[in-house]
Amino acid sequence: MSGVAIVDYGINNVRSVKNAVEYCGFDPVVTHDADAIADASHVILPGVGAFGDAMSNIRARGIDEMLERHVREKGKPFLAVCLGMQLLANTSEEHADDGVAHRGLGWFDADVLRLIPNDPALKIPHMGWNIVAKERNHPILANIRESNLAFYFVHSFAMRCRDAGDVVGFVQYGQPVTAIIARDNIAATQFHPEKSQDTGIELMGNFLRWNP
Amino acid sequence: MLKKRLIPKFLLRDGRLVKYVRFFENERAAGNPVTTAKVYNDYGVDELIVLDIVPSAASRGRVVDIIERMSEEIFMPFTVGGGVKTLDDVNMLLRAGADKVSVNSEAVRRPEFLREAARTFGDQCMTVSIDYKKISPNHASVFIDGGREHVALDPIEWAQRCEELHCGEVLLGSIDRDGTMSGYDLEMIHKAASVLSVPLIVSGGCGSLQHAIDALEAGASAVAISSMFLFTDHSPIKLRSHLFSRGLDVRASSSSRN
Numbered sequence: 001m002s003g004v005a006i007v008d009y010g011i012n013n014v015r016s017v018k019n020a021v022e023y024c025g026f027d028p029v030v031t032h033d034a035d036a037i038a039d040a041s042h043v044i045l046p047g048v049g050a051f052g053d054a055m056s057n058i059r060a061r062g063i064d065e066m067l068e069r070h071v072r073e074k075g076k077p078f079l080a081v082c083l084g085m086q087l088l089a090n091t092s093e094e095h096a097d098d099g100v101a102h103r104g105l106g107w108f109d110a111d112v113l114r115l116i117p118n119d120p121a122l123k124i125p126h127m128g129w130n131i132v133a134k135e136r137n138h139p140i141l142a143n144i145r146e147s148n149l150a151f152y153f154v155h156s157f158a159m160r161c162r163d164a165g166d167v168v169g170f171v172q173y174g175q176p177v178t179a180i181i182a183r184d185n186i187a188a189t190q191f192h193p194e195k196s197q198d199t200g201i202e203l204m205g206n207f208l209r210w211n212p
Numbered sequence: 213m214l215k216k217r218l219i220p221k222f223l224l225r226d227g228r229l230v231k232y233v234r235f236f237e238n239e240r241a242a243g244n245p246v247t248t249a250k251v252y253n254d255y256g257v258d259e260l261i262v263l264d265i266v267p268s269a270a271s272r273g274r275v276v277d278i279i280e281r282m283s284e285e286i287f288m289p290f291t292v293g294g295g296v297k298t299l300d301d302v303n304m305l306l307r308a309g310a311d312k313v314s315v316n317s318e319a320v321r322r323p324e325f326l327r328e329a330a331r332t333f334g335d336q337c338m339t340v341s342i343d344y345k346k347i348s349p350n351h352a353s354v355f356i357d358g359g360r361e362h363v364a365l366d367p368i369e370w371a372q373r374c375e376e377l378h379c380g381e382v383l384l385g386s387i388d389r390d391g392t393m394s395g396y397d398l399e400m401i402h403k404a405a406s407v408l409s410v411p412l413i414v415s416g417g418c419g420s421l422q423h424a425i426d427a428l429e430a431g432a433s434a435v436a437i438s439s440m441f442l443f444t445d446h447s448p449i450k451l452r453s454h455l456f457s458r459g460l461d462v463r464a465s466s467s468s469r470n
Contacts, residue, residue: 013311015283197256
């Protein structure tokens with residue numbers, strides 16, 4: 001097993017994720033090929049764009065089944081980023097037609113809901129740097145100081161988990177917003193570690209060295 | 213809570229970093245954009261804005277090359293714009309490593325383009341850049357094509373319309389104050405911030421540490437700064453620690469974070 005598979009489901013800006021993996025000293029491949037995902041030591045599900053389109057592409061390419069086999073059954077270390085994290089929920093109300101929510105991968109007992117600010121001064125998207133408060137420790141946060149947990153966010157929808165044990169960290173944006181979730185070999189961030197300067201690179205490196 | 217952002221703004225002409233006063237006067241060369249971006253990254257700025265001010269088919273290639281090189285070594289958000297007219301233009305810049313693409317003239321000429329781009333790439337990817345100038349003591353108007361063409365639009369009303377068209381952010385710049393380092397247009401910032409529900413980046417006029425404080429206190433989510441960082445000794449590090457010490461909600465500097 002070698003290399004890091006960055007799952008390609010038709011979104012166009014994965015260059016930064018790829019560059020960040022290279023910068024950490026690992027060998028990335030952007031792919032939706034079953035053999036490449038099977039061969040990879042680690043799998044990253046990036047995410048920019050709309051939930052419904054992303055899920056359609058994932059199902060059309062059979063990526064849901066590949067991830068089920070290699071990540072959920074075989075336990076490959078897995079990191080999902082931003083929309084990638086939201087795709088792990090049961091449902092999302094993003095652009096839900098006629099009030100029917102889009103179905104996600106359902107790996108976490110969670111739903112993705114529109115961020116509704118309780119203060120008009122809070123702008124949407126939630127865009128910029130915010131400070132993560134840890135609920136618990138996790139290997140992807142190893143050696144990152146508590147005072148240094150600033151990461152770059154850009155999103156208008158947020159994940160709400162039913163099992164508090166899934167949540168590793170929150171940020172405050174008028175309300176607590178889920179920032180990091182994890183279970184077993186699976187971790188996910190609402191923020192973009194590949195856009196979060198030294199701290200983000202540190203987190204990516206921690207993930208790439210993680211052997212759960 | 214969400215931090216206020218400090219954003220150097222790079223203007224490119226034929227791939228070189230340049231700076232003017234009021235858009236056209238007093239051109240000054242300001243160095244190599246990739247090298248300067250690396251320095252600013254070490255300074256811990258929050259994002260970068262890169263605008264090609266004399267866009268052409270040839271300059272697009274240079275911009276793509278510059279963004280590709282920046283994104284190999286610099287891991288922070290980039291907003292890139294200048295001459296963006298088609299979904300292919302947006303796609304090309306996103307693929308090069310941009311996180312957000314700034315649209316200006318084409319949004320005025322063809323508002324449906326903005327809506328289409330937001331639907332295709334996501335609202336959060338689309339920044340609308342609005343340049344305006346005072347046309348009488350009490351009236352400001354939008355100018356497009358790098359400040360050359362006057363259009364009969366009120367900047368605030370146009371910003372609100374862009375929000376309806378699903379832009380993710382507004383970059384609002386005063387042509388009168390550009391490069392003058394005489395302070396931001398606080399009245400306009402206050403008005404815009406109070407009616408917009410998307411984040412507001414303001415540009416034009418920052419020449420002192422206090423100017424940045426004034427703009428953020430007037431309601432801006434972020435300050436874009438060009439001349440002050442390029443031509444004075446007020447570095448992003450100095451600005452950040454000043455804002456932090458004055459109680460503004462900015463990220464702590466990396467030295468105090470470690």
